[in-house]
Structures are given as structure tokens and as C-alpha cells.
Amino acid sequence: xxxxxxxxxxxxxxxxxxxxxxxxxxxxxxxxxxxxxxxxxxxxxxxxxxxxxxxxxxxxxxxxxxxxxxxxxxxxxxxxxxxxxxxxxxxxxxxxxxxxxxxxxxxxxxxxxxxxxxxxxxxxxxxxxxxxxxxxxxxxxxxxxxxxxxxxxxxxxxxxxxxxxxxxxxxxxxxxxxxxxxxxxxxxxxxxxxxxxxxxxxxxxxxxxxxxxxxxxxxxxxxxxxxxxxxxxxxxxxxxxxxxxxxxxxxxxxxxxxxxxxxxxxxxxxxxxxxxxxxxxxxxxxxxxxxxxxxxxxxxxxxxxxxxxxxxxxxxxxxxxxxxxxxxxxx
Amino acid sequence: xxxxxxxxxxxxxxxxxxxxxxxxxxxxxxxxxxxxxxxxxxxxxxxxxxxxxxxxxxxxxxxxxxxxxxxxxxxxxxxxxxxxxxxxxxxxxxxxxxxxxxxxxxxxxxxxxxxxxxxxxxxxxxxxxxxxxxxxxxxxxxxxxxxxxxxxxxxxxxxxxxxxxxxxxxxxxxxxxxxxxxxxxxxxxxxxxxxxxxxxxxxxxxxxxxxxxxxxxxxxxxxxxxxxxxxxxxxxxxxxxxxxxxxxxxxxxxxxxxxxxxxxxxxxxxxxx
Numbered sequence: 001x002x003x004x005x006x007x008x009x010x011x012x013x014x015x016x017x018x019x020x021x022x023x024x025x026x027x028x029x030x031x032x033x034x035x036x037x038x039x040x041x042x043x044x045x046x047x048x049x050x051x052x053x054x055x056x057x058x059x060x061x062x063x064x065x066x067x068x069x070x071x072x073x074x075x076x077x078x079x080x081x082x083x084x085x086x087x088x089x090x091x092x093x094x095x096x097x098x099x100x101x102x103x104x105x106x107x108x109x110x111x112x113x114x115x116x117x118x119x120x121x122x123x124x125x126x127x128x129x130x131x132x133x134x135x136x137x138x139x140x141x142x143x144x145x146x147x148x149x150x151x152x153x154x155x156x157x158x159x160x161x162x163x164x165x166x167x168x169x170x171x172x173x174x175x176x177x178x179x180x181x182x183x184x185x186x187x188x189x190x191x192x193x194x195x196x197x198x199x200x201x202x203x204x205x206x207x208x209x210x211x212x213x214x215x216x217x218x219x220x221x222x223x224x225x226x227x228x229x230x231x232x233x234x235x236x237x238x239x240x241x242x243x244x245x246x247x248x249x250x251x252x253x254x255x256x257x258x259x260x261x262x263x264x265x266x267x268x269x270x271x272x273x274x275x276x277x278x279x280x281x282x283x284x285x286x287x288x289x290x291x292x293x294x295x296x297x298x299x300x301x302x303x304x305x306x307x308x309x310x311x312x313x314x315x316x317x318x319x320x321x322x323x324x325x326x327x328x329x330x331x
Numbered sequence: 332x333x334x335x336x337x338x339x340x341x342x343x344x345x346x347x348x349x350x351x352x353x354x355x356x357x358x359x360x361x362x363x364x365x366x367x368x369x370x371x372x373x374x375x376x377x378x379x380x381x382x383x384x385x386x387x388x389x390x391x392x393x394x395x396x397x398x399x400x401x402x403x404x405x406x407x408x409x410x411x412x413x414x415x416x417x418x419x420x421x422x423x424x425x426x427x428x429x430x431x432x433x434x435x436x437x438x439x440x441x442x443x444x445x446x447x448x449x450x451x452x453x454x455x456x457x458x459x460x461x462x463x464x465x466x467x468x469x470x471x472x473x474x475x476x477x478x479x480x481x482x483x484x485x486x487x488x489x490x491x492x493x494x495x496x497x498x499x500x501x502x503x504x505x506x507x508x509x510x511x512x513x514x515x516x517x518x519x520x521x522x523x524x525x526x527x528x529x530x531x532x533x534x535x536x537x538x539x540x541x542x543x544x545x546x547x548x549x550x551x552x553x554x555x556x557x558x559x560x561x562x563x564x565x566x567x568x569x570x571x572x573x574x575x576x577x578x579x580x581x582x583x584x585x586x587x588x589x590x591x592x593x594x595x596x597x598x599x600x601x602x603x604x
Contacts, residue, residue, distance in 0.1 A: 007566065007567070010562060010563075010566050013562060014559060014562065014563070017555055017558065017559045017562075018559075020555060021552060021555055021556070021559075024543075024548050024551055024552055024555070025548075025552070027543045027548065028543070028545060028548045028549070028552075029543075029544065029545040029548065031542055031543035031544070034543075039543075089538075089539075133452055135452075137452040138454075138455060139452075139455055140455050140458075141455060160455070161455035161456050161458075161536065162455070162456050162458065162459040162532075162535040162536045163535075164535070164538070171534075171538065173537075173538040287538045289538045289539065291540075294534065294540070297530075297540070298527070298531060301523075301527045302527065304523070305520060305523045305524055305527065308516075308519065308520050308523065309520050311516075312513070312516045312517055312520055315513060315516065316513055
């Protein structure tokens with residue numbers, strides 16, 4: 001087997017690390033617009049060099065600490081690469097009392113090797129609150145969801161900013177994206193057409209509190225414009241809590257030149273049917289993340305640090321430590 | 332009229348104690364009559380006074396010193412002072428490094444004096460317990476890197492005639508260089524832990540363990556630079572003064588990661604605000 005002289009091998013290592021420094025500098029603060037190969041390529045190259053070094057360098061394979069550290073590094077790169085291909089990320093909005101389905105996803109990005117069962121997951125959105133400090137600084141989010149247990153019974157679970165819902169490897173994170181959602185029913189004049197009921201998600205609140213507008217097309221193709229006149233406790237100067245309780249909302253429906261104001265429980269007639277404003281609800285935006293390698297990444301990296309620490313301890317013991325008197329001089 | 336917050340007098344007193352430790356340390360080493368007991372007493376007094384400043388602010392605001400630059404500098408002044416005091420106490424051979432280490436700590440000390448102690452708001456993702464682990468090992472990393480720089484700095488200083496006499500009692504260049512790199516290796520261990528714990532926190536807080544944001548990338552570049560330096564140092568015979576400059580470069584990178592990246596880039600650690 002071809003064995004490279006150590007300094008030559010080190011030059012290969014340093015070249016790879018230097019390329020990684022360049023790649024990381026290119027991606028610095030701009031990951032969305034930078035192709036991932038700028039770091040993936042140097043990492044792939046370094047993995048090959050590392051693989052070679054582990055197999056051929058006695059300094060590594062005869063030193064347990066260094067061996068553990070370098071094997072862990074190699075495993076980390078491989079795991080991260082596989083995780084990148086097998087992951088799933090997406091966004092969704094869910095109104096209170098709605099059950100999750102993949103239909104709610106507003107954005108999804110499955111990796112080419114993703115084989116999860118997102119469609120099998122079941123949970124229902126409950127109420128939520130978001131605390132704000134004075135000056136509109138967002139505080140804690142508390143979102144309750146209902147989960148079906150093995151016996152088919154529902155149980156509540158509270159989620160928050162750093163407490164995601166974990167289901168079969170998928171993690172659902174609350175986001176700052178949330179708002180109001182009036183629940184509406186469309187009752188067609190044609191008795192053969194079923195009633196349509198759903199929550200209309202208005203723009204994020206309080207971020208877009210001035211533009212609470214939405215559009216909807218009836219089954220007959222008539223376009224209706226909606227705006228929501230909200231009365232909340234929002235006052236940027238004081239602390240407050242965003243929640244459904246205590247909020248009143250008038251739904252203003254514009255049909256051409258005709259304007260109708262609706263309160264919860266009221267309805268109005270439009271061409272081809274009636275629209276009933278059932279109640280005011282709220283929607284919460286979630287981020288979904290799935291990566292089957294997360295736990296392995298953690299344990300492998302901790303194992304690697306353990307190897308490095310072991311190596312450090314051996315090196316410290318090998319140093320002839322000059323030890324003058326421990327007494328403090330106070331002269 | 333200037334508004335003085337309750338923690339500021341404690342902070343100023345702590346900085347005064349650090350100043351005294353610096354002065355006594357340098358004069359002692361220069362004259363060959365190190366007043367080590369006094370230096371350590373001043374150091375520990377400074378640590379205790381800055382701890383009081385942090386406690387005062389913590390009780391008033393209801394959260395730890397994690398958010399704005401004033402708080403980060405104050406907490407680093409505490410942790411660097413504390414960990415260096417332990418090294419100063421337990422490793423007598425390294426006590427003359429006070430000449431290098433304390434002026435570096437004083438860069439933070441003079442910086443914090445120019446900052447307004449503005450109140451801060453704890454972002455909702457900062458209540459996670461992994462934050463504590465991440466911040467804790469990060470402080471140990473920076474402290475070990477600082478001691479490494481202190482030892483390496485002695486190797487640079489002693490090349491100049493006025494300083495060579497100051498460090499005559501210390502071991503030779505090669506021994507000091509080896510010692511300095513042990514500290515840098517220890518720093519590498521804690522830097523690695525900082526990245527791992529930070530990734531776990533980021534996964535909980537923002538739904539991803541790594542996203543190449545400014546702060547993450549800067550921390551990764553520091554880790555990479557330190558890894559490169561260790562590879563070079565443990566393979567080649569590098570002159571002591573040159574390897575000391577490599578340590579300084581790593582420390583400068585770490586310093587800019589801590590006190591530059593989070594405040595220069597609005598996108599650093601998305602979701603922080």
C-alpha cells in the first residue's frame with residue numbers, strides 16, 4: 001500500500017482545511033444564496049484524506065484518543081451528509097381545532113432519501129398565547145396541541161419556542177408567524193352542494209396588524225374581499241398577551257360595491273349561497289424538521305471529544321512540569 | 332447627568348481591583364520581586380466584585396448576562412478573571428504570565444467602561460438549559476486560550492532585551508511552548524464542546540442544528556484555525572515565537588467571534604431578537 005510521508009500527508013490535510021476555511025468564509029452569513037458544495041467539497045476531500053490517515057498513520061491508530069477523535073470526525077461528516085439527504089423541512093399553518101394533515105404544509109423540502117411517514121402523524125391544534133414585553137418584544141409562546149395516545153384517548157401537550165412537538169422523529173416548532181382566523185361556513189343555494197366550512201387565515205398578527213385582509217372565491221367563482229376589524233389589548237407601550245380570549249373582531253365582506261359587516265354568528269347572502277361567520281379563531285405557524293441522524297450526531301461528537309480529552313490527558317502527563325514552590329511571594 | 336445603574340459601582344470596583352492586580356503583577360515581575368499573594372488577592376477581589384455586579388443586574392432584570400454586549404463583556408470579565416486566578420494559584424510557574432494576560436483582560440475592561448448599561452430583553456429561546464452548557468464551556472474555552480496566549484506571549488516578549496530579564500525564572504522557550512499548546516489543546520476540547528452544545532441548543536431553539544449563520548460560521552472558523560495550528564505545531568518544529576503568534580491569531584479569531592460577529596451581523600443567531 002502506498003504510504004505518504006507524514007509532512008506530505010499533513011500538507012494534504014492543511015490544503016483541505018484551508019479550502020474549508022475558504023468555503024466557510026464564502027458561505028459566511030449568506031447560506032441561502034451560496035451553493036452547499038463550497039463546504040461539501042472540502043469536507044468530502046478531507047474525509048478521504050482522514051480515512052487514509054486513520055488506516056496508514058501509526059501515530060493515529062496506535063493512539064486510542066486520537067483514533068477515537070478522528071474516527072468520530074469521519075463519522076460526523078458521513079452522518080451529516082446522510083442526514084442532509086434524508087431530512088425533511090417544511091412550514092405549515094394550523095388553526096385551532098384543526099387536525100394536522102400534509103395538506104396544511106405551505107412549504108416542504110424533502111431530501112432525496114427522505115422516507116418518513118409524515119402523513120401518518122395525528123395531532124390537533126388547541127389554543128395558544130404569546131407574551132409580549134413593552135416595546136413589542138416577543139416573549140414566551142405557549143401552544144397546546146391534542147395528541148392521540150395508544151389507547152385512542154386524547155391528551156394535551158404544551159409546546160413552546162424551544163419545546164417542539166416530537167412525533168416519530170419529526171419535530172414541530174412554533175414560529176413567530178401566527179394570526180387570526182375567522183371560521184366561516186358557505187351554504188350553497190343548491191341543496192345538492194355540501195356546506196363548506198373552514199378557517200380563513202389572515203396575515204400574521206401583530207406583524208401585519210394594519211393589513212388584515214384576505215380574499216376568497218365562492219364555488220360559483222365570485223370573488224369576495226374580506227377585512228378583519230380587530231379589537232385586541234395591543235398597546236406597543238405596555239406588556240400584553242396575544243390570545244383569543246377578550247378579542248372581538250368584525251368581519252367586513254366586500255362584494256363589488258356592496259359592503260357587509262358580520263359579527264360571530266351572523267350571515268349574509270351572496271350570489272349562489274350564504275356565508276356564515278361562525279366564530280373567531282387563531283392560527284399558529286409551525287416549522288417541521290426531520291433528520292434521522294440527530295441523536296447519532298450528538299453521541300458521535302461527544303465520543304470524539306472524549307477521545308480528544310483522553311489524548312490531552314496523556315500529553316499533559318508526558319510533560320516534565322517544572323514546579324517551584326507553591327508558596328506565594330508577598331515581599 | 333449620567334445615569335448610574337446599581338451594578339456599575341460594583342463593576343467599577345471590580346475593574347479597579349483588576350487594574351491593581353495588573354499593576355502589581357507587572358511591577359513585581361519587572362523588579363524580580365513578585366508580590367504574588369497580593370496579586371492573587373486583588374484578582375479574587377475583582378472576581379467577587381464583578382460577580383456582585385452580575386448578581387445585581389440579574390436580580391434587577393430577571394435574567395442572566397446573555398444578551399447585550401455590556402452583559403457579555405461583564406460575564407467574560409468574571410469568567411476569565413476566575414479561571415485565570417485558579418491557574419495563577421495552582422501553577423506557580425506560570426505566574427509571570429500576568430504581564431500578558433491581565434492587559435488582555437483589560438481590553439475587555441476598558442471596552443465595558445465605554446458601553447451604556449442598557450436593559451436587555453431575554454429572547455424566548457434563551458430559557459433552554461443547553462444555553463447554560465454552551466455558554467459555560469465557551470467561557471472555559473476562551474480562558475484556556477487566554478492562558479495559552481499568556482504563555483506564548485512570554486515567549487515573544489522575552490526575545491526583546493528589556494523583557495528577557497523579567498522572565499529569567501521561567502522555563503525555557505521549548506518547555507513554555509509545549510505548555511502553551513497543552514492549554515490550546517484543552518481550549519480545543521472545550522471549543523468542540525461549545526459547538527456541540529450550541530448545536531443542540533440551536534436544534535431546540537430554531538429547529539436546525541447548523542445553518543451557517545454569521546456566529547456559527549465564525550465559531551467554526553475559530554475551531555478550524557485552532558485545528559490547523561495544532562496539526563502544524565505537533566508535526567513541525569515551529570519556533571516558539573512563531574507558534575505564539577499562531578496562538579494569538581486563534582485568540583483574535585475567537586475574540587471577534589464572541590464580541591464581533593453577534594453584533595455586526597443582524598442575521599447572527601436568527602431568532603435571537
